[in-house]
Amino acid sequence: MTSLHLSAKQEMVERFLDAAARGDLTQVSTLLSNAASLINETGYSGWTALMLAARNGHYHVVEALLSHGCDKFSVNSSSHTAFDIAKFWGHRHISDLLGRTDNSCQRVLPGFDLNQHENYFNRETLDRLAVKRTDKVWLEAKQSNPDTVYLLFSNLSPMVNSSQEDDNARVETKLCRFRYEAVKELLQKPATVLIFLGVEKRKKPSSSSSKTEEGVQEPPAWFAISTNEDPAALFKLCREKNCSFPKLPNRDLLKFSEEEAGVVAQARSTLAWHDRYSFCPTCGSSTKLEEGGYKRSCLNSDCRSLKGVHSTCYPQVCPVVIMLVIHPDGNQCLLGRKKIFPAGMFSCLAGFIEPGEAIEEAVRREVEEESSVKVGPVQYVSCQPWPMPSNLMIGCMAVAISTDIKVDENEIEEARWFPRQQVIDSLCRGATVFLNPSRMADAQQTIKDNLYVSV
Ligand SMILES: NC(=O)c1ccc[n+]([C@@H]2O[C@H](COP(=O)([O-])OP(=O)(O)OC[C@H]3O[C@@H](n4cnc5c(N)ncnc54)[C@H](O)[C@@H]3O)[C@@H](O)[C@H]2O)c1
Ligand SMILES: [Mg+2]
Ligand SMILES: [Mg+2]
Ligand SMILES: [Mg+2]
Ligand SMILES: [Zn+2]
Structure with a gap:
């Protein structure tokens, strides 16, 4: 030229x-x-x-x-x-x-092809039956019913029974279940917190179902008890051997079956709220438990929290966004690692939603804060209760509109664009390119779903 x-x-x-x-x-x-x-x-x-x-x-x-x-x-x-x-x-x-x-960005998103996902901790095996929480007579009758199931928590850990499985040496963890006779003395202790979890969801009534006066069979009710009694004395209440209160929630709470994990999430998050909110957040007075353990009311009759509906009286959930950010080329994703992660582990970026903030804006803000990458379209994928202590992980997929990375060193040690194939190999084919978050965590589900959907 x-x-x-x-x-x-x-x-x-x-x-x-x-x-x-x-x-x-x-x-x-x-x-x-x-x-x-x-x-x-x-x-x-x-x-x-x-x-x-x-x-x-x-x-x-x-x-x-x-x-x-x-x-x-x-x-x-x-x-x-x-x-x-x-x-x-x-x-x-x-x-x-x-x-x-932008349509070219939207094309990267899976859109209406998204499937509904069931994440670990999501399965609801109990009908929470919230309508019965204010029915004191019904609740008391259920407490002493011989079919009723009690779970015992100490220091926010459920009592479990762990047995070594023969073939692959996998340790299976099961909740220890108690009947009224075993726990009736505990129920009288002033420090005991009792939560009504719900009744078993049943398709067909079984012989263990109790009959009401009208002869209609009702499925067993479940309660969670939190106690500060000596664990050694509590183990004696259980007929099983090898019982324990696991100490590492982020590891030990991920070993239940899908059926039990949902109940654990419900009970642990509610008990964690009681543990942290024993005094009224509005005036500092003592509170009393109501509504089957789903409400704490202030004992100061002048307290503002008794007038109208106040969220401080009810168990709180913290919404957290967790997002897989896709490169504009559609073939790489942004993963980061915190200093506390095990060596080599990268995960989706995540962050708490702030007051007055929409999910999409929280995704854009957290990604930009943590990596300097700017995000355009955001799409919700699936969510997961995360009872450590009470988060709701809101899994999203997002498309980046800038690609330069500069990490917030206070929170993130390193963030990188990873090629899709490298992530798929690592997640699904066992290649040891880098470690990923727990298979139970929403982060892994979000990565898997989206990398596959957009292949
Ligand atoms: N399930 C998963 O796959 C997965 C993966 C990554 C993170 N997480 C969880 O997501 C949560 C949030 O992620 P993050 O730590 O990156 O959030 P983040 O990026 O918002 O930073 C956390 C910091 O924000 C502050 N903060 C603001 N609001 C807070 C609140 N309501 N509770 C606690 N701290 C608050 C604290 O200083 C905290 O250290 C963590 O609890 C983490 O355990 C779960
Ligand atoms: Mg974060
Ligand atoms: Mg952050
Ligand atoms: Mg934050
Ligand atoms: Zn008060």
Whole structure:
């Protein structure tokens, strides 16, 4: 190519960029129809037409450039995308357009093809029967019913029975189940906390179901007891051998069957709330348990919390977003590691939702805080109660609109883009490229689902 050609081309590029900067939609369209290759050209300034239109708030030019397939992820010499520029200059309608409504980004998302997932801790084997929590007579009758099942918790750990399975030496953990006769003295102790968990979900009534006065069979009720009695004395209440109160929740609570894990999550999170909220958060007075252990009411009759409905009286759940961020090329994902992770382990980024914040915004904020990567479209995938002590992990998938990584060193030691195949090999084919989060954690489910969906 001669220098004459270059300068002619350069002149055309500058005319095109000038039209975009001025918001001259007609000239932008005309020049594009003559020379489609202009679309991603940068002039002397290093800015594309999209950046210039975004800088000056020319919505229709931005729209036209996007519809012609321009690269909205290219960056100027300051590493800013058109999205960053529109946001900086306060053109929110344009940053929304660039950040969230792009079809090429949406294509990366699995959309309506998503399946419903059952994550560990999600299975509800009990009908919580909330309507019965205020029925004191019914609850008392259930407490002394011989079919009723009690679980014992000490220091937020359930009493379990662990048996070594023969073939593959896998340790199976089962909840120790007690009857009324074994726990009736514990129920009288002032420090005991009792929670009504629900009744067994049954398709067919069994012979162990009790009959009400009208002769209708009712499935067994379940309660959780929290006690501070000496564990050695508690083990004597159980007919099983090898009982224990596991000490490492993040490891030991992941060894139950799916059926028992859901009950453990419900009981442990509710007991953890009682453990932390024994005094009224509004006035500091003592409180009393009500509604089958699902409410704590202040004993100070002047307390504000007794007027109207107050969330402080009810068990609290902390929503947390956990997200698989996909590279704009659709073939890499962003994983990070905290200092406390075992060597080589990377996981999805995660963070607490803040007050007044939507799920999508929490995803964008946490990813940017932790890695500096900016996120456009966000899609909910599945969720998981995480009873350590009471989170709800909200699993999302998101598409990055910038790719440079700079980690928040207070929280994250390292974050990297991992090629899809490397992650799939590591998760599913046992390749030891890097370690992943527990197979029970939402992080792993989110990674698996999305990498497969978008293969
Ligand atoms: N299930 C999974 O797959 C999985 C994976 C990763 C993280 N997690 C869990 O997600 C949770 C949140 O992740 P994160 O630690 O990265 O969050 P984060 O990025 O919001 O940072 C946590 C920090 O935020 C502050 N913070 C703000 N609100 C808080 C609140 N309500 N409770 C506690 N601290 C709060 C604290 O200073 C805390 O150290 C953690 O509890 C973690 O155990 C679960
Ligand atoms: Mg975090
Ligand atoms: Mg964070
Ligand atoms: Mg946070
Ligand atoms: Zn109070």
